[in-house]
Amino acid sequence: MDILGDPLTEPDDTMIQLLTPTGERVEHSGVSWTADAQAEAELLRGFYRDMALLRRLDVEATALQRHGEIGIWSQVLGQEAANIGAGRAMRRQDYVFPTYRDHGFAWCKGVDPLGLLELFRGVNRGGWDATETNCAYYTIVIGSHALHATGYAMGIQRDGAVGTGDPERDTAVVAAFGDGATAQGDVNEALVFAASYHSPVVFFCQNNQWAISEPTELHLRSPIYRRAAGFGMPGVRVDGNDVLATYAVMTEALNRAREGQGPTLVEAFTYRMGSHTTTDDPTRYRSADELEAWRARDPLARVEAYLRRGGHADQRFFDGIEAEAEELGHRLREGCKAIPTPDPVLMFDDVYAEMPASLAAQRAEFVAYRDSFLTEGSVR
Amino acid sequence: MSSMPEPGTVEQLTLAKALNAGLRRAMEDDPKVVLMGEDIGKLGGVFRITDGLQKDFGADRVLDSPLAESGIVGTAVGLAMRGYRPVVEIQFDGFVYPAYDQIVSQVAKLHARSRGRYPMSMVIRIPFGGGIGAVEHHSESPEAQFAHTPGLKVVACSNPSDGYWMVQQAIAHDDPVIFLEPKRQYHSGRAPVDVRADPPALFSSRVTRAGSDVTVISYGPSVSVCLASADAAAGEGRSLEVIDLRTLSPLDLGPVFESVRRTGRAVVVHEAHRNLGLGAEVAASIAEECFYSLAAPVLRVGGYDTPYPPARIEEHFLPDLDRVLDAVDRVLAH
Numbered sequence A: 001m002d003i004l005g006d007p008l009t010e011p012d013d014t015m016i017q018l019l020t021p022t023g024e025r026v027e028h029s030g031v032s033w034t035a036d037a038q039a040e041a042e043l044l045r046g047f048y049r050d051m052a053l054l055r056r057l058d059v060e061a062t063a064l065q066r067h068g069e070i071g072i073w074s075q076v077l078g079q080e081a082a083n084i085g086a087g088r089a090m091r092r093q094d095y096v097f098p099t100y101r102d103h104g105f106a107w108c109k110g111v112d113p114l115g116l117l118e119l120f121r122g123v124n125r126g127g128w129d130a131t132e133t134n135c136a137y138y139t140i141v142i143g144s145h146a147l148h149a150t151g152y153a154m155g156i157q158r159d160g161a162v163g164t165g166d167p168e169r170d171t172a173v174v175a176a177f178g179d180g181a182t183a184q185g186d187v188n189e190a191l192v193f194a195a196s197y198h199s200p201v202v203f204f205c206q207n208n209q210w211a212i213s214e215p216t217e218l219h220l221r222s223p224i225y226r227r228a229a230g231f232g233m234p235g236v237r238v239d240g241n242d243v244l245a246t247y248a249v250m251t252e253a254l255n256r257a258r259e260g261q262g263p264t265l266v267e268a269f270t271y272r273m274g275s276h277t278t279t280d281d282p283t284r285y286r287s288a289d290e291l292e293a294w295r296a297r298d299p300l301a302r303v304e305a306y307l308r309r310g311g312h313a314d315q316r317f318f319d320g321i322e323a324e325a326e327e328l329g330h331r332l333r334e335g336c337k338a339i340p341t342p343d344p345v346l347m348f349d350d351v352y353a354e355m356p357a358s359l360a361a362q363r364a365e366f367v368a369y370r371d372s373f374l375t376e377g378s379v380r
Numbered sequence B: 001m002s003s004m005p006e007p008g009t010v011e012q013l014t015l016a017k018a019l020n021a022g023l024r025r026a027m028e029d030d031p032k033v034v035l036m037g038e039d040i041g042k043l044g045g046v047f048r049i050t051d052g053l054q055k056d057f058g059a060d061r062v063l064d065s066p067l068a069e070s071g072i073v074g075t076a077v078g079l080a081m082r083g084y085r086p087v088v089e090i091q092f093d094g095f096v097y098p099a100y101d102q103i104v105s106q107v108a109k110l111h112a113r114s115r116g117r118y119p120m121s122m123v124i125r126i127p128f129g130g131g132i133g134a135v136e137h138h139s140e141s142p143e144a145q146f147a148h149t150p151g152l153k154v155v156a157c158s159n160p161s162d163g164y165w166m167v168q169q170a171i172a173h174d175d176p177v178i179f180l181e182p183k184r185q186y187h188s189g190r191a192p193v194d195v196r197a198d199p200p201a202l203f204s205s206r207v208t209r210a211g212s213d214v215t216v217i218s219y220g221p222s223v224s225v226c227l228a229s230a231d232a233a234a235g236e237g238r239s240l241e242v243i244d245l246r247t248l249s250p251l252d253l254g255p256v257f258e259s260v261r262r263t264g265r266a267v268v269v270h271e272a273h274r275n276l277g278l279g280a281e282v283a284a285s286i287a288e289e290c291f292y293s294l295a296a297p298v299l300r301v302g303g304y305d306t307p308y309p310p311a312r313i314e315e316h317f318l319p320d321l322d323r324v325l326d327a328v329d330r331v332l333a334h
């Protein structure tokens, strides 16, 4: 462990880490993870690619916001390992309920990043098909979706899609939320319900140390993972900047869920290196020193160090990813600018499964009013 | 250090600064005033309304709350029972709902349940309304949900001077007040705030612009839209009287009735959904009180009965000058 101290704000030695910040491969008894060196290196090359592309998405989206192409962006910078480690531990049939920051989960679920940009550009509330990707639409009201995840897992139980031993069938759910969200009633209620019904859901709390300007210790006086015991489920803290450890821990927790052994609370100890959103100015409430200290634990740097040191990847590998990132950046810039503004009449559609006559009348009134400008030829 | 205008001066303030100055003065006037909310301390709130207040009054009086609206309002209830005057900031309109149960089942009813033994003076400040290009839940107009609830009072400011005075009056008031602030105006421009002035009573509406052809009734962010509409209408020789309701519960409709008896025509404008919005109550009251003066049905211009739309099409949802003037045309066609 690279740091020891107050268990609330600094990790203690229960925190599971498999890759140190300098890229050294270490063991930890808290997780049963075995893979041969070849397979592990292969995995880590894949994770590195995911994280590098996710970071590029973040950089591009931030720039698109500065240029007015999208309205706002919530940066995942610094949390790439937590997102990707957890996202890659999920199977195709597993379902994730992400926050507005969890672009890496969306990425792993095959959501086109342009679909994310549509949301932040303000043309819809998420430009992907949640039912096809098994990635729920981002929930902005903090904590609400922890209950939805639990209910979804209850549905899986009723469908008999848990504990069958069939890897294609057994299904788990991930509820992702932040440290601040642990204060919400909904999150606590979700933990109660999931424990009560033994539901196949993994609560994945990314403790990124801040909830906008409020530090973790404002919300919690004991480490998040320890709360699990009080709810009656296992709790574990993992180094959220260590993609391998996150993957290992989430694989284990998701397996438990799929096997019918119930919920787990995983605390991924990480850091929001960017602003809360592009409208936030973190210099008002946190120190440059703190940011620097966390920069030394950068989630990408340690994987790169590991891959290079062990000769698991050569310069060609990194150049190839850089080229891919360039391509992604180009596609995002061009694609974002080309996203059309929808016909405003769409606001009336899909409000109900069955549109009431009153709303249909209002819709018609709207269309007639709008068209009156077309026939008049000019706006007043 | 203090950003509050010295007594005896008129200052040009934004709505944000005026609210900040009003809060500051309320805290100076009464040590029982306690501010609570998410990010209101060091950050000064996401809109900076409480900027500098924690520094000057301390963390005991300006509390950064854990991220739980039900928790904030629920603990504010206990503080109020103990004789404090909590002033709660809800970060955005769409995030008041986790506290809805505490507000409608507890805050609103405790005075009655305790036969007045529990003081329940509390202000719940909510930045409301749209037009800021935000994502979901950041642009809503929840006023009718609260105005419908007996036991709550609901007010909305529409300009810096009202912001400065009304927030102080609401804090000093002995009933719980839902205090609505038009967020898109927070930093949109300065206006004079006279800190000597004797402010109008909190629960009073006001004729903001006198006119003779049509009475246009509004509140909060829509007032400025109505004033701009009145300017445009004047160019076409039509005289609009604009009334700022300011208080939504209780309503103060005396000035509205007086006006409609003269004009015979009324249009109510708000961003909230039209269905069962404040406009419905105002229109019904006008029909009851001014039936024989009316030359045309009272019309409502409101947000459509849909969820607030994505940012790129929100302008089509919000009542604007054209939609107000369209309604004016229609009442004048009678």
Ligand SMILES: Cc1ncc(C[n+]2csc(CCOP(=O)(O)OP(=O)(O)O)c2C)c(N)n1
Pocket (backbone or CB within 6 Å): A099, A101, A140, A141, A142, A177, A178, A179, A180, A181, A182, A208, A210, A211, A212, A272, A276, B038, B067, B069, B091, B095, B098
């Ligand atoms: C119910 C609710 N209240 C307030 C907000 C405003 N808000 C958005 S993000 C945020 C902080 C969330 O912190 P955390 O849960 O730690 O997640 P992070 O943003 O750090 O990823 C707040 C207060 C909200 N979205 N929903």
